[in-house]
Amino acid sequence: xxxxxxxxxxxxxxxxxxxxxxxxxxxxxxxxxxxxxxxxxxxxxxxxxxxxxxxxxxxxxxxxxxxxxxxxxxxxxxxxxxxxxxxxxxxxxxxxxxxxxxxxxxxxxxxxxxxxxxxxxxxxxxxxxxxxxxxxxxxxxxxxxxxxxxxxxxxxxxxxxxxxxxxxxxxxxxxxxxxxxxxxxxxxxxxxxxxxxxxxxxxxxxxxxxxxxxxxxxxxxxxxxxxxxxxxxxxxxxxxxxxxxxxxxxxxxxxxxxxxxxxxxxxxxxxxxxxxxxxxxxxxxxxxxxxxxxxxxxxxxxxxxxxxxxxxxxxxxxxxxxxxxxxxxxxxxxxxxxxxxxxxxxxxxxxxxxxxxxxxxxxxxxxxxxxxxxxxxxxxxxxxxxxxxxxxxxxxxxxxxxxxxxxxxxxxxxxxxxxxxxxxxxxxxxxxxxxxxxxxxxxxxxxxxxxxxxxxxxxxxxxxxxxxx
Numbered sequence: 298x299x300x301x302x303x304x305x306x307x308x309x310x311x312x313x314x315x316x317x318x319x320x321x322x323x324x325x326x327x328x329x330x331x332x333x334x335x336x337x338x339x340x341x342x343x344x345x346x347x348x349x350x351x352x353x354x355x356x357x358x359x360x361x362x363x364x365x366x367x368x369x370x371x372x373x374x375x376x377x378x379x380x381x382x383x384x385x386x387x388x389x390x391x392x393x394x395x396x397x398x399x400x401x402x403x404x405x406x407x408x409x410x411x412x413x414x415x416x417x418x419x420x421x422x423x424x425x426x427x428x429x430x431x432x433x434x435x436x437x438x439x440x441x442x443x444x445x446x447x448x449x450x451x452x453x454x455x456x457x458x459x460x461x462x463x464x465x466x467x468x469x470x471x472x473x474x475x476x477x478x479x480x481x482x483x484x485x486x487x488x489x490x491x492x493x494x495x496x497x498x499x500x501x502x503x504x505x506x507x508x509x510x511x512x513x514x515x516x517x518x519x520x521x522x523x524x525x526x527x528x529x530x531x532x533x534x535x536x537x538x539x540x541x542x543x544x545x546x547x548x549x550x551x552x553x554x555x556x557x558x559x560x561x562x563x564x565x566x567x568x569x570x571x572x573x574x575x576x577x578x579x580x581x582x583x584x585x586x587x588x589x590x591x592x593x594x595x596x597x598x599x600x601x602x603x604x605x606x607x608x609x610x611x612x613x614x615x616x617x618x619x620x621x622x623x624x625x626x627x628x629x630x631x632x633x634x635x636x637x638x639x640x641x642x643x644x645x646x647x648x649x650x651x652x653x654x655x656x657x658x659x660x661x662x663x664x665x666x667x668x669x670x671x672x673x674x675x676x677x678x679x680x681x682x683x684x685x686x687x688x689x690x691x692x693x694x695x696x697x698x699x700x701x702x703x704x705x706x707x708x709x710x711x712x713x714x715x716x717x718x719x720x721x722x723x724x725x726x727x728x729x730x731x732x733x734x735x736x737x738x739x740x741x742x743x744x745x746x747x748x749x750x751x752x753x754x755x756x757x758x759x760x761x762x763x764x765x766x
Contacts, residue, residue: 301657303383304681304753309689310384311682317380319617321373323610326492329370330447331500332362333414335529337436342525344429350518356421357511358504363418367411385682387637388628395463395479396453403449406442413439444493451492455484458624459549460631465641484547491540494533495616499609501530502583505590506606509599520595527590527597534584549630552623555723559622560615576615579608625723634725636682643728650730651678657754663732672740675733676751686744686751696741705745711738 305313336359343352382389393400417435424432456463461482464473472478504526508514545553557569565572586605590597628635638646646654652661652671655678660671676686684692700709711734718726727734 299656300386301754302677302681304677304685304751305688306685306750306753307688309683309685312689314377314380314384315618315621317373317376318621319614321370321377322617323613324365324370324373325447326496326613327499327503327609328362329366329410330443330493331496331498332358332503333417333436333443334440334497335500335504335526336362337433337440338529339522339525340436341433344433348521350515351521354508354511354514354518354522358507359418359421361507363414367414385628385635385637387639388633391629391633392453392457395456395476398476399449399452399480403446406445406449410439410442410446413442444496447492447496448489451489452480452482452485454620455482455488456480457627457629458552458620459484459547460629465632484544487540487543487547489540490536491544494537494540495613498530498533498537498583499613501526501533501587502605502609505530505586505602509602516595519599523590523594523597527587527594530587531584531591548623551722555623555625556619558723559619576612579612582608622723626718626725634728636679636725636728638679638725638728643726646728647730650733651675651728652733663730663736668736669740669743671733672736672738673751675729675737676740677753679728679737681751681753688750692741693744697745705742707735707738707742710741711735714738 304310308316336355339355339358340352343349343355378389413435417432417439420432420435424435456479459482460479462473463475463479463482505523508519508522557566561567561569561572582605586597586601624630626635627633628637631640633639638651642654650661650663652658652663652674655661655674658674658678660667660674663671676692680692684690684695687693696705696710696713699713700706714727714737715734718724727737729737
């Protein structure tokens with residue numbers, strides 16, 4: 298409400314965040330969190346057994362991890378802040394007010410993590426012999442730092458899904474509105490167990506995928522590396538399953554009801570159970586492959602190792618989509634809707650209108666003269682966080698499916714928008730006044746057959762919808 302509204306009417310704001318966040322998690326979990334303790338473990342085994350070739354292999358894997366995490370991983374981490382701040386600054390602002398000291402601690406630990414990963418990688422060859430224990434200790438400290446950053450962020454992600462006993466800050470401090478209550482929400486511990494186990498086991502799958510790609514990896518070396526990595530993955534599978542079941546039980550029931558659409562989209566919701574079986578099949582590939590690797594590591598075909606890697610990558614990406622979608626219509630459960638508007642402000646908006654309280658709009662009241670322009674601005678304020686006019690997740694496409702007539706009726710569109718949240722539980726209620734509802738319906742009706750795109754704050758200082766006269 299207080300910021301210019303950024304909007305991409307082609308891929309959509311929601312897709313922009315999703316791409317950035319999923320790529321970051323696919324790098325962060327197996328490489329930044331899971332890979333470092335596993336690399337340290339392989340280095341320790343090589344040190345104890347005096348296997349110089351295994352130590353060299355661990356170094357090569359760490360080199361790949363170092364390059365990817367400090368480039369693409371770092372860029373997408375900053376990209377999450379950048380995209381979410383553009384798309385929903387009210388959500389980020391609310392989270393910062395609650396979790397300021399948690400984020401501050403995470404940034405300090407992340408700074409230490411960057412220092413330690415540089416020391417760990419760059420000193421690998423020089424800290425050999427008598428200095429090897431110092432290097433192993435550095436790897437241990439680095440592993441703890443990398444896990445702690447995830448542990449802190451997990452508390453914030455859990456809060457967004459289930460705030461538990463936390464209540465918004467009032468003028469007087471109350472235990473229910475504290476950082477402690479918000480951080481240790483009902484989903485925190487199960488999600489932390491699940492994410493930790495997934496990060497560690499996915500790191501093992503990533504290592505198995507990388508090993509055949511390196512030159513000069515002998516048949517003997519493959520056997521030495523594959524067995525401990527496979528045992529590592531198998532050890533983390535039970536915690537991952539326990540964490541997943543515990544996690545699911547703590548998710549609010551209305552979010553569980555969103556799972557079919559979150560997994561398949563509305564177009565393929567009938568395929569929900571079939572896709573679940575496919576995902577389960579992908580998950581079973583992991584224990585089957587690593588069981589062979591643990592029993593007969595030298596007989597595990599190198600070409601086979603790409604299959605569990607692709608399966609785990611698909612499962613992690615699917616999980617992130619599910620987690621982001623199921624909490625709809627909320628971005629912070631019970632407090633802030635996905636459109637960036639607080640639930641407690643809805644009575645005021647419905648009485649006065651959202652435009653009356655919006656800073657970056659041309660029209661603060663709807664009149665007959667500005668009805669179409671004001672309707673476009675209502676779309677920007679109330680709908681554009683998740684929807685486009687003519688791109689991905691297009692409002693026009695959704696309405697065309699529901700009302701395939703050549704000419705929509707404004708009253709029909711208005712009646713649907715005012716009640717859509719009752720059927721589509723992932724949609725927040727319409728926040729505006731009756732006049733704004735009619736203006737939005739008129740604007741959508743006027744745009745039914747026009748190849749126009751809604752403009753955002755990056756196009757004009759005062760964003761406005763296409764003017765139709």
